[in-house]
Amino acid sequence: MxxxxxxxxxxxxxxxxxxxxxxxxxxxxxxxxxxxxxxxxxxxxxxxxxxxxxxxxxxxxxxxGKGEMIQDKVDTPVVEKPKTTSLPDLFSLIADDNFGITESEDRIANEPPRESEIPLPTSTNEKIFDSQRLAVEEKISSPQHTNNQSSKIKRIVLFFDDGKFESFEP
Structure with a gap:
């Protein structure tokens, strides 16, 4: 053997x-x-x-592989270690209603959406910086605006450096 x-x-x-x-x-x-x-x-x-x-x-x-597997009498006292239980399998965890939801996600889901202040348009005599350019209305020459059609704003989306964004609808 x-x-x-x-x-x-x-x-x-x-x-x-x-x-x-x-x-x-x-x-x-x-x-x-x-x-x-x-x-x-x-x-x-x-x-x-x-x-x-x-x-x-x-x-x-x-x-x-010689002799018997078990001694007839053990000379040293057996110190029994507590049995460890094996970890639950993933399928038993999925049955949990809160599986995959962390406390921070719960907190975020229950908070109302945040709204940021929209800056007022700058006057024409102030200098416009690149970071302010989104707040200034610019004339766009595209086929849909050449017929003096007035377009309405449908949605404004602000993107932040940390990867988050906010959406505003009138």
Whole structure:
């Protein structure tokens, strides 16, 4: 019997799932899969962690495959660690009504829309800066304005440096 098969027997003996077993002996979950499949051999650190958690295992059986798996009588007292519960899977979280909603999103959703003050038009004798150019009406020569048609403003949208925007409709 190869060492990967012995590790699989210890996993079966523990009664834990592979992920719970990995958490129990404090190794990465992928280590268990790689070792039991035969892809990798267990390291000395892995074997020591395994023996620390299951002191009733025989070293000769674990390393060489000789003798019995379990000692008849354990000389050292077994210190039982509290069982860790595995994390819930994502599908059980999705069933939660508040899934994906953070407190800040709740606060934002309940706030009324903000309104900013619209600056008054500047007088013609004041100098217009580039940052003020949006507030000044400019004549646009496009085909729809050449027939002296009057257009009405449908919506004004302000874009801010931080990526936010506000929309105003008359």
């Amino acid at each position: 190869e060492i990967n098969e012995r590790i699989a027997k210890v996993l079966e003996y523990s009664g834990l799932s592979p992920s719970e077993f990995a958490d129990e002996i404090d190794v990465q979950r992928s280590n268990i899969s790689h070792i039991t499949s035969g892809r990798n051999k267990p390291s000395l650190d892995f074997l020591i962690k395994l023996k620390d958690r299951f002191p009733e295992l025989q070293w000769d059986w674990l390393i060489y």
